[in-house]
Amino acid sequence: MAVRCVIVGAGISGLALADALCARGIEPLVLESAPRAGGKIETRNRGELVVECGPAGFLDREPAMMRLASSLGLRVVDALPAARRRAVLAGGNLLEVPRGPRDLLSTTLLSAHGKLRLLGDLFVRRSKGRGDESVGAFARRRLGSEAAERVFFPLVSGLYAGDPDRISLAAAFPWLARLEAAHRSLLIGAARELGGRRAGSRLRTFASGMEELPRALARRLGNTLRLGAAVRALSATPAGWRLSVDEQGAASELEAPAIALAVPAYEAARLVASVSPAAHAATSAIEYVPVILVYLAYRVEQLAVPADLYGFLSARGGSTRLLGAVFHSAAFPARAPQGTVLVSARLGGARDPAIGALNDAQLVGLAHQELAALLRISGAPLDTQVIRHARALPQYTIGHTLRLALLDDAERACPGLFFAGNAYRGLGVPDCVAAATRRADEIAAYLSAQGVDGKRGAREQGERFSQADLRGP
Numbered sequence: 001m002a003v004r005c006v007i008v009g010a011g012i013s014g015l016a017l018a019d020a021l022c023a024r025g026i027e028p029l030v031l032e033s034a035p036r037a038g039g040k041i042e043t044r045n046r047g048e049l050v051v052e053c054g055p056a057g058f059l060d061r062e063p064a065m066m067r068l069a070s071s072l073g074l075r076v077v078d079a080l081p082a083a084r085r086r087a088v089l090a091g092g093n094l095l096e097v098p099r100g101p102r103d104l105l106s107t108t109l110l111s112a113h114g115k116l117r118l119l120g121d122l123f124v125r126r127s128k129g130r131g132d133e134s135v136g137a138f139a140r141r142r143l144g145s146e147a148a149e150r151v152f153f154p155l156v157s158g159l160y161a162g163d164p165d166r167i168s169l170a171a172a173f174p175w176l177a178r179l180e181a182a183h184r185s186l187l188i189g190a191a192r193e194l195g196g197r198r199a200g201s202r203l204r205t206f207a208s209g210m211e212e213l214p215r216a217l218a219r220r221l222g223n224t225l226r227l228g229a230a231v232r233a234l235s236a237t238p239a240g241w242r243l244s245v246d247e248q249g250a251a252s253e254l255e256a257p258a259i260a261l262a263v264p265a266y267e268a269a270r271l272v273a274s275v276s277p278a279a280h281a282a283t284s285a286i287e288y289v290p291v292i293l294v295y296l297a298y299r300v301e302q303l304a305v306p307a308d309l310y311g312f313l314s315a316r317g318g319s320t321r322l323l324g325a326v327f328h329s330a331a332f333p334a335r336a337p338q339g340t341v342l343v344s345a346r347l348g349g350a351r352d353p354a355i356g357a358l359n360d361a362q363l364v365g366l367a368h369q370e371l372a373a374l375l376r377i378s379g380a381p382l383d384t385q386v387i388r389h390a391r392a393l394p395q396y397t398i399g400h401t402l403r404l405a406l407l408d409d410a411e412r413a414c415p416g417l418f419f420a421g422n423a424y425r426g427l428g429v430p431d432c433v434a435a436a437t438r439r440a441d442e443i444a445a446y447l448s449a450q451g452v453d454g455k456r457g458a459r460e461q462g463e464r465f466s467q468a469d470l471r472g473p
Ligand SMILES: Cc1cc2nc3c(=O)[nH]c(=O)nc-3n(C[C@H](O)[C@H](O)[C@H](O)COP(=O)(O)OP(=O)(O)OC[C@H]3O[C@@H](n4cnc5c(N)ncnc54)[C@H](O)[C@@H]3O)c2cc1C
Pocket: 008, 009, 010, 011, 012, 013, 014, 031, 032, 033, 034, 037, 038, 039, 040, 041, 053, 054, 055, 056, 057, 058, 059, 229, 230, 231, 232, 262, 263, 264, 267, 291, 293, 389, 392, 393, 420, 421, 422, 423, 426, 427, 428, 429, 430, 432
């Protein structure tokens, strides 16, 4: 008896998809090449320090994310009010980011000329026929160069670590495009819409770290999830799809009517190269940027400037090599023992991909030196850790929406082949969960239209797979 749906990749996208399919009566088989589930979500404990290798928290905007956390019985922890304060590093100074359209007029981030130009947003016409406009062009057109560089681009860097002049507004910030279309002025639109939306979205995490989420999902999936099982190749069969799997050196093959590739786009591109040139073209065009996190711990007394905000992002053009920094202990005090400040400096991104050539000691030295100058830190850090992501974040560059349309066409031409993951329609963990939930509906509908009985247990398939198929010859 063949498996009905195989999910390749057990990052949050693959896990949430599997969980949502189970909830729809279809138990899939999830294959994950790493020895642990979670992908980019990983929490490491170093003594009493809690180090987040990927996401440090999430915004509670997506109901699907909150439903999932609640169904898993996870305790969600709110960030302290200090986490609402964020700064931009510009001209060597940390300047607090305005929290709403009204604060824009009193902020020290902008000159009087910059503020006047910002008000020009009230009179700028809606975008017409600009095609796939970049975030950079959009922000300069509506808000002027100064507000774009000092307020908007650091935000883009914080989310995508990307180049605003290459990121597509429609793909990366569709809500901003909608705001302009609905209200003409961003300031008016933000005042009308964002007030309520922001008030309702809080930064949160889980009690012992973000990895609680994938761990709980993995537990619930049980032997539906196979760790250390790397999919090496994919081919089409008359009844669906065949996967070549390598589990701890043992090769085997597996067939299923439906396959969901919940892997990074470059890995999806490799797997579909021989089965769909169109899907290969779309996925291989999605670029990634590297991100390095340098964690540093200090005693509170070492800092002359208190770290009582979520963190800062650097404006372009300064001398700093830091993309920004997060003060984890200010947002989530349980991440460090009392009296300790835990900060992570963010480096790399589209702005500085070459920084990966530095060794760990050089990265720690650089991050410490820059933070010490900003926060007037005396003495050396108590502890440090360097986390490297060579291909951290997919970039929704100009042409992304066209690539998604191409991918949708390719899916239609390859019945039973589905793509999932953060490379396509949302980067944040809650976006991945919401997208996975929608994908589960589509896969369930596909299997039902094919007359494939989804109720037969994949747990039973998992057992069969583990005992027979995965051992190989
Ligand atoms: C440094 C950093 C900070 C971030 N901060 C935040 C944040 O604060 N808030 C937020 O909401 N989001 C944040 N994100 C984004 C978020 O973490 C990711 O978008 C999300 O975790 C991606 O999940 P995914 O399942 O789509 O992909 P991944 O996590 O990349 O999972 C893909 C999985 O596929 C597996 N795989 C790959 N190839 C194969 C194969 N051939 N066979 C089997 N398995 C395979 C991989 O091992 C991996 O487990 C951050 C990301 C990074 C890198």
